[in-house]
Amino acid sequence: MSWIIFLILFPLAPAVLLLLFRSVSVQKWIVLVASALICVAAIGLAVTCTGAQPKYFSITSSVVNKLVIAGDIILALAFLFVCRRLSLKWYWIPLLVIVQYGAVVFYDLSGRVPAVTQPLFVDNLSVIMALIIGIVGCLITVYTVGYMKHYHEEHPDVPDRRGSFLAAIFLFFFAMYGIIFSNSITWIYFFWEITTLCSFIMISYPRTEEAWHNAFRALWMLLLGGLAFSMAILYASDSCGTVDFRHLLQMNKSAVLLPILLICFAGMNKAAQFPFAKWLLGAMVAPTPSSALLHSSTMVKAGVYICLRCSPILENTASGAVVALIGGLSFLAGSAIAISQRDGKKVLAYSTIGNLGLIILCAGVGSHWALWAAVLLIIFHALAKALMFLAVGTVEQQTGSRDIEDMHGLISRMPLLTITMLVGIAGMFLAPFGMLISKWAVLEAMAIRSPIYPPIVIFGGSLMLFFWAKWMGKLIAVVGPAPQRERGIGIEWTALFGLAVLTVLTCALYPFVGYYLIQPLYGQDPILSQGSICMVGIMLGLMVLLPLGFFIHWKNLVHVEPYLSGANVSDPHQFMGSLGNARQWSFRNYYMGKFFSEEKLFRGSLVGSIALMVLMFVMEKL
Amino acid sequence: MNAFFWIAGYILLAPVLGGLINGCDRIITARMQSRVGPPVLQPFYDVFKLMEKDNLTVNRFHGYYLFIFLAFMLVSGAMFFGGQDLLMVIFAFIVADMFLVLGAYSTNSPYSSIGAERELLQMLAAEPMMLLSAVGFYMVTGSFHVSEIVACDKSLILYLPGVFAGFCYVLTIKLRKSPFDLSTSHHAHQELVKGITTEFAGPSLALIEIEHWYETILLLGMIYLFFAFNPIVAVLVTLFIYFLEILIDNANARVKWELMLKSAWLATIILGGGNLLVLYFILHG
Amino acid sequence: MAFIEKSPWIFHFDGSSCNGCDIEVLACLTPMYDVERFGVINTGNPKHSDIFLITGSINNQNKPVVEAIYNQMGDPKVVIAIGTCATSGHFFAECYNILGGVDTTIPVDVYIPGCAVRPEAIIDSVVQAMAILGEKRKKRKTNGGALPAEAGIKT
Amino acid sequence: MFEEQEIVQVTREELLDRILSMSNEGYRLVQIGCTKMEAFQIDYTFDKDYKFLDLRLMIPIEDAQLPSITGVYGCAFTYENELHDLFGIQVEGISLNYDGNFYRIPVVAPFNIPGKEHEPEETPESKE
Amino acid sequence: MQNRTVIPFGPQHPVLPEPIHFDLVLEDETVVEAIPSIGFIHRGLELLCRKKPYQDMVYIAERICGICSFIHGLGYSQGVEKIMEIPIPERALYLRVFWSELSRIHSHLLWLGLTADAAGFESLFNHCWRVREYILDVIEETAGGRVIFGVCKVGGVRRDVDNDTLKRILARLEEIEADYNTIADVFKKDYTMRHRFSGVGVLSKEDAYKLGAVGPTARGSDVAQDLRKLGYAVYDELDFEPVTESDGDCYARCLVRIREVNESFQLIRQAVEKIPGGAVDLKVKGFPEGEFFSRLEQPRGEVVYYVKGNGTKFLDRFRVRTPTFANIPALVQMLGGCDLADVPVIILSIDPCISCMER
Incomplete structure (x- = not known):
């Protein structure tokens, strides 16, 4: 339990620190130490928490749930804030934000969303994901330090905001760990949308016309997934009576197929499956480490991870077969x-x-x-x-x-x-x-x-x-x-x-x-x-x-020119x-x-x- | 222990058998062209001669790829004759081929690079059908293991006629026979000179020849699987199929890559895929 | 037994011949003469070949080509000059662009004159070349794998 | 049975116009040849329905220059490069100019080596 | 930046029996640009006319090319004969037609074999050359040589062939033609051959004419142009029509040659039936003075000999424009946009004779 909470919450610390300290060498040390700690924590989790049965952890304090709702609201505002640059042509992006957050927050505040008693859990799949994020993600972060140095030497026109870039990476870790350890789909939704925001920040990093364009495209495509997710939450709260992921997966297939499909939709959306592949291609304008982070170990993996979670319901259903076909x-x-x-x-x-x-x-x-x-x-x-x-x-x-x-x-x-x-x-x-x-x-x-x-x-x-x-x-x-x-x-x-x-x-x-x-x-x-x-x-x-x-040196080789x-x-x-x-x-x-x-x-x-x-x-x- | 003998037998005897088959191939080919042809042991003379020649290299690296190539070919064949997982056999086979391609790339010579590219195209054309055959075997026998496929007393050919036809189609590609000898050819007069093997000479070329014999035996072994219920029939059919390949070789011009890719994929989808679909409905109601 | 005598792979280049000898070289491969009986394969690639059949004389433009190809052949190798042009230049020796026979550029082991050479003569020359290949191999062995002195023309 | 062959003399100035009119009349370029006399005799040979026509142009050896006709007959580039390499005639504006590398020969303009054509080498078999 | 593949094709290349070079620029397997380079066989034999007396030049003319050697000798002889106004005996003219057509058959068979080989059809190559050997036997029996005939001379032909032999050969040719027709069927019908040939290297009728293409290359594009219609030797007394095809691709050029072989058999038959008796040779006196463009139809197309005599035993100028030289611009045009695999087929489809071309 402590490992999990550490893994989820700790990345916030370096993220804040990186925003505070502007000195490059200090930033470097922050990154190195934080990465090493996350790595160690992930391995520590792997050593202690593997086992046949998933472990569930209850959180009794309702403050946490409140915090999540508050987070949702802040996120919604953040999204609307980044949309300020948009022309009216892109009106649907703020609309998407308002609709989904409006619905979720309304449901949440009106108490229609059932509470989850054990919102955190860990099983082997989480452990594997944690290891990937911890080890691969942290190696990428370390690489970023060196890469960004060259990057800014080569692109003097791009404003140097590498502190915020690195902070976004750590924020990303926070979100990812949140996704893999949460058992409540409202929580997952919260973290899910943080990754969307982080990816927007990273893709738009070069601040060029193309970067903005691609970032906004990624944004609206990913928000579609968020919309599906929010609908899943509403449906699950209303029809299934629970937003506990474990309970949902144990219910009768026909009852929960729709919310599960909606979650899968969000997962495929995040995993850049067709027809959403375009956002991933556009994301290539960003500095390489962000591509590495988004496309190898974190963002897209969150998408496939959630689909894997859903697969017990999908198995042997026609819809599941169609999901397979889309893949x-x-x-x-x-x-x-x-x-x-x-x-x-x-x-x-x-x-x-x-x-x-x-x-x-x-x-x-x-x-x-x-x-x-x-x-x-x-x-x-x-x-x-x-x-x-x-x-x-x-x-x-x-x-x-x-x-x-x-x-x-x-x-x-x-x-x-x-x-x-x-x-x-x-x-x-x-x-x-x-x-x-x-x-x-x-x-x-x-x-x-x-x-x-x-x-x-x-x-x-x-x-x-x-x-x-x-x-x-x-x-x-x-x-x-x-x-x-x-x-x-x-x-x-x-x-x-x-x-x-x-x-x-x-x-x-x-x-x-x-x-x-x-x-x-x-x-x-x-x-x-x-x-x-x-x-x-x-x-x-x-x-x-x-x-x-x-390395063996061969004798009797006769050198000739190519034909x-x-x-x-x-x-x-x-x-x-x-x-x-x-x-x-x-x-x-x-x-x-x-x-x-x-x-x-x-x-x-x-x-x-x-x-x-x-x-x-x-x-x-x- | 039995598997051990098979593996040892493959490693020791396959070149002998492969060389002899190659020798017969050359004689039959010559007869089809109204010629007399070389002695039956000619492939062995060729290989031993190549061993005696200078080892010409463009750079000192590309020779290694050939060793890895041979090593993986041996592993692949040994796995096959040791009764292992057929999918793994095919993957190892692909890896072997890959290293030949990489060797050709590493010479940094235009003709062998183009040959390598064409070899990749050939792999792209042939590989799906080979893997699909393995899936076909699995659907009938319930196992990917060669030992269990051989032990199965069903006559596989009755279940998998389409797969068999498709496999024979891509066999021509794998054996580098006309009309699909795009990347390299045993005969001269090809637009890429010798394609993928252009830069390999002397002992290196001998290695490729020997590997080709191993490859031939492995591929014929896969044909055998279709008829494994009756060893005598199986051997006869295998030889007949090889004869058919020689006949096709002598009755066709070389086609261009597009036709090869399209036709091989069509054969894979229609013959192989169609067969599997029908089989699935028969087996599962 | 020298295997090289049983498997001479040939390779043909047309210096500046009139085609007469070239087509006779090709005719040797075809049903009437069928040199594959002796294990001959026409490889078309110098790196794979043991015997270099060259027809026609050497001129200014193909001299570097002939040298390059010859240098790309692995030892032991034999050069056969086919036809009068290749042996001496024939009457073309008087032309302004002809340097002479093949031996002005690379060492020749077998000469067969004729205009045009008959396929029988070409086959005979290949058979002779096989014996020479065998000798060269023996010499190479006694030299401890060292290259014969004549190999590797440097341009 | 030999065909009638018409040979028309032209000057260097009117060459291009004549060539253009030949092209308009639908003649096919058969060849461009050169003979070294006291001057270079350049033959532009044409054919239309087996009708032979030759435009003959004399240019002085000292001023061996020609305009290229590749603008009209694109296929003339081989002949014109040949004229340059064998006779040393400068052809202006060839579409694909090999610049002396069409035939890579050791002798510059071998057909234009002075004096040779008038005193042929006596070979034994030529004495009859 | 490696945007394109640039490779040398030739001078030494297994599909090319003779050295010619192309700088090929490729995109994937598609040829974007091809620049030819010739001169690997250039000997400069035209200048030999200053060193050899005009009668001996036949010997040299025959060695311009070993495949159509007879027609080279014939073209040169005709040029000199026209200048000197020598009346050639009828029988010699008929024999010239006889050998010309044999030469055409042997050349086309050779080409069919090589082109099959360039398309990767090994056994068809062998069978074409097997039949070609029968023709060579006939040539050897009548002329004495296999590829270089050495029978043509200024003033007639060196050898006579008696009528019995001619009749026997006619019967033999029947058998050969039957054998040939089965092989020709493979070219016409085989799927892979059609795949390799049809639609490849298309040359429109306008382009063929404008680029000065000659022979089967032009006739494959529906340009009915056959210099035998000029009526040299005794072609004006024989019945034939230029063979044409309209598609302009490699397949059309292949069909033209296939049908021409049959036509040549037909011409031989006509010539042997009509052949008169008499001498085959005329003693030639004096030296040529004057000029003539002697034009003939080679297996590869129109060949032009310019012969200029000055009244001595040495000619002033001996110039040859061979069909391959005329076809090079067309070839370059055809190579643009084709597949790499088509390059050998297209190059061969003009039936290149490099030694002719470069003299």
């Missing part, structure tokens, strides 16, 4: 569109949408096996994706570009950074790293359910393989002597190396993760038989050990051109814009997913 659609569309992208961050964004779709697919199916897979996916995705975002951010700062084509031969120029990036990419798709283990688990889980899901997983996985592999290929091309080395990367290394090591370690230790954390949640590990673990171990061993071969149809000149990067002078040859990856056109696929997925969303609610009646 599947996002998985397919995200992966397919990523093929046609050459901006590193956009590829990461689309792959995030895709991977989250896969998790939602699992949540929609809701069988124990699928949930197993989903939890694994959450863990591996958080690690590898955060690593990728941070690495791309550093590459951008070093080379001035995050275009994948400009990363050609990066391994010769910045070997260490590239290796961390390779670990990240391998973690995303290569057996036996995390994502592939999870995908395998998903397949095994899906195969028995229905013949529709496995093809989705298979096709999406293949598409994913394509764009990751070609990116990897770009990185590892050996272009010869290195003209440029990593310089000026300071504290960022902590995060990069930390995440790289964690990515490999988690993969090696995943049977333990399964045994200690997931098994108590969803029962006996049905899939990960001894033999498979053994094989994964062998493969991982190969993967880790074989690169050592790079250039005999048109070689003395420089291996050039050939004798048609006009009689040496010409640079180059190789660009395939993007197949015609085949996997972003525009067409995006529009198609929007239409498809909106139709599915409607279907989802229609199915509720069945």
Whole structure:
């Protein structure tokens, strides 16, 4: 209990401190100490609170509930405050705020919302999430300190408000811990909307026209989710008579399906599933750490987390199947569109949408096996994706570009950074790293359910393989002597190396993760038989050990220039051109814009997913 | 213990068998072209010769990818013949292929890079059907484990005719036979010179050849699974399918990537997906 | 037994020949002559080849090409100059743009004159080249893997 | 059975106009050739329905310059680059100019080496 | 910034039997720009006319190219004969047609094989060349050489072929044509071949004409232009029509050549039936003085020889404009926007003969 309260409340302290102290070095120390503390607390929680049964904690004082209502009101005012810049064209954004908060606060004050006796709880899923937020989130925060220094050197036009940026991150932690430990949906709603506000602050950070535009788009899209959530609260209070999440999940499916679907809607909205994918793409204008934070470990994970919570109700319902299909659609569309992208961050964004779709697919199916897979996916995705975002951010700062084509031969120029990036990419798709283990688990889980899901997983996985592999290929091309080395990367290394090591370690230790954390949640590990673990171990061993071969010096190698149809000149990067002078040859990856056109696929997925969303609610009646 | 013998057998005998099949392939191909063709042991001569040649490298790194490539191919095959999880087998197989692709990328040569890109396209085209076959096996036998699929006394082919047809379709891609020999080809005269293997020479190329034999045996092993209820029939059908591949190889021009991708996916969805759908309704009412 | 004698992979480049010899080289691969009987594969990639069949003489523009290709072949390797042009330049030797036979640029192991060379002669030259390959391999072994002196023309 | 061949003399100034009118009449460019006499004799050969027409232009060797006709006949760039590389004739405004690298030959303008054509090398077989 | 893929295609490339080079600029697999580079085979043999007497130049003309060597010899001889006004014996003219058409068949078969190979159809390549060997046998029997015939000379032909042999060959050609037709069917009907050829490298009729395309390249785009209609040798006494197709793509060019082979068989038959008796050679005296543009139809299209004599045994100028040279602009046009996989097919579809082109 004390761990939980510490984790929820402590991040507020550094947030306030960061706003108070303007000195950069003081801010740095605040961040380091606070991150370390949060990390330790998360691990401490993991050590003490894992177990087969969830633990519920009662809070008797009604002051807390009052505080939440007060918080809601303050939040509503804050939202309205940020909307002051808006033109009338965007009238619906304040309207959304007023409607949802008006309703919730009115219900709350009029006492129609039943009280929750045990508003806090912890179970293994919370612990896993806490660990992810604590460890990955804090590494990202540490990285931010170094990154923002460079960022402001490079963007002198952006006003330096890094204190408030860092404060927003800690506020985010506060909200996230609140979400994962709350058992009352009114509480969750409160924290839920804080994340929306934080994301708005982060996205609008550069203060450019584009940043404002994207921030407001994110705002209204996310507020839609909030609206759904508030409706869930109203419906649950009125029809189900409780806003206790645990009780809701234990009720008769037909009775609670609608509020649960509304919560899922909010979850998918936060997880940037189609048709809401646009906000996540727009969020790429923000400084990289915020992308890493929003898209790997925190914000979007809150969305899938809540869906996972709901999955016991979704299981074996038609609406649940539709939820799964929306996830599947996002998985397919995200992966397919990523093929046609050459901006590193956009590829990461689309792959995030895709991977989250896969998790939602699992949540929609809701069988124990699928949930197993989903939890694994959450863990591996958080690690590898955060690593990728941070690495791309550093590459951008070093080379001035995050275009994948400009990363050609990066391994010769910045070997260490590239290796961390390779670990990240391998973690995303290569057996036996995390994502592939999870995908395998998903397949095994899906195969028995229905013949529709496995093809989705298979096709999406293949598409994913394509764009990751070609990116990897770009990185590892050996272009010869290195003209440029990593310089000026300071504290960022902590995060990069930390995440790289964690990515490999988690993969090696995943049977333990399964045994200690997931098994108590969803029962006996049905899939990960001894033999498979053994094989994964062998493969991982190969993967880790074989690169050592790079350090062996081989004899009898005869160096020749690359094959250039005999048109070689003395420089291996050039050939004798048609006009009689040496010409640079180059190789660009395939993007197949015609085949996997972003525009067409995006529009198609929007239409498809909106139709599915409607279907989802229609199915509720069945 | 039985599994151990199978694994050992695969690691030791697969290259021999694969080489012989390759030798026969070349003779049959030659006969189809009204030629006499090389001796049946020619693939072995080739490989031993390549071992004796200079090890040419563009840079000293790309050789390693080939070792990892071979290692994963061995793991994949060993898992298959050891009766392990078929999905894991296919994933390991994909990883193996990935490392060939990465090796080609790492040479930083235009032709091998384009070859690598095309190899990725081939994987994109072929991989879904392979995984779908595994799902098909699972739906019939209730297990992903090769040992249990083999032990199953149902005649899988009766349940999975569409999956089988789809698998045969992508087999052409995996065996790099015409019309799908886009990324590299055993024959010369391809627009990418040798595509993905352009920069690998001497012992490195020998390694790729040997790996190709392992790969052939593994793929034929997957065909065997469809007929595992009767080993004799299974072996005969497997050989017949290989012969069919040679015939297709000799009766087609190389197609372009778009057609390959579209047709392979269509085959996967219609033949594979359709089969599974029908099967699902039969099995679950 | 030297396997290299059983598996000579060839590779053909047209220096500045009139096509007559080139098409005869290709004809060797086809049903009537079928050099694959000797294990010959026409690889088209210098890095994979053991025997370099070159037709036609060397001119100013293709000299660097021939050198580049030759340097990209791994040892042991053999060069066959096919046709009178490749052996001596034929009457084109008098032309302003012809430097002469192939041996003006790279070391040649087998010469076969003829205008145009007959496929039988080409096959014979390949068979001879196989023996030379075997010898070169032996020499390489006794040299402890060191490259023969003639290899690696530096431009 | 040999066709009739019409050869028309033109001057350098009227060349482009003539070429344009040939194009308008629907003639196809067959070739551009050059012969070194006392002056360079440049032949622009055309064909329309098997009807042969040759525009002949004489330009002095000292002032070997030509306007390019690639504006009218785009396919002439090969011939004009050839004129430059083999005869050393400067052609102004070729659409795709190889700048002397169309044929990479060691001799500059080999067809324009003075004196050679008048004293051919006596070879043994030429004595009849 | 690597916005485009830039790769060298050639001079050494397995699908190119001869060296030609392109700077290919690609986007994914689509060719955005292709700049040709030639000159790898440039020997400069036109200047040899200053060193070799005009009779010996036939020998050199034949070695401009080893595939259509006979027609090169013929073109040169005709030019000199026109200048010197030599009346060639009828039988020699018929034999010239006979060998020209054999040469065309062998060249087209060779092309069919290479183009099948460029599309990745190995066995079709082998079968085309198998049939081609039968034709080469006939050539060897009548002319003595396989690829370089060496039978044409100024003043007639060097060898006579007796009528019995001609009749026997006619019967043999029947069998070969039947064999050939089965192979041609594969080109016409095979799905993958059509996939590779139709719609690829389209050249409109206007473009073909404007860019000066010749031979099957032009005829594939519906430009009915066949220099044999000029009636040189005895073509004016034989019955044939230029073969044309209207689609202008690689498939059309392929069909043109396929049908031309049948037409050539037909022409050989006509020529053998009509062949008169008599001498095949004429003793030539004197030296050429004058000029002539000798135009013929090669397997690849129109070839132009400019021969200028000055009354000595050495010619003033010997110039060759070969069909491939004329087709290069069309080729560059066709390459824009095609697939990388189409590049070899399109390059081959003009039937490039680089050694002709660069002389």
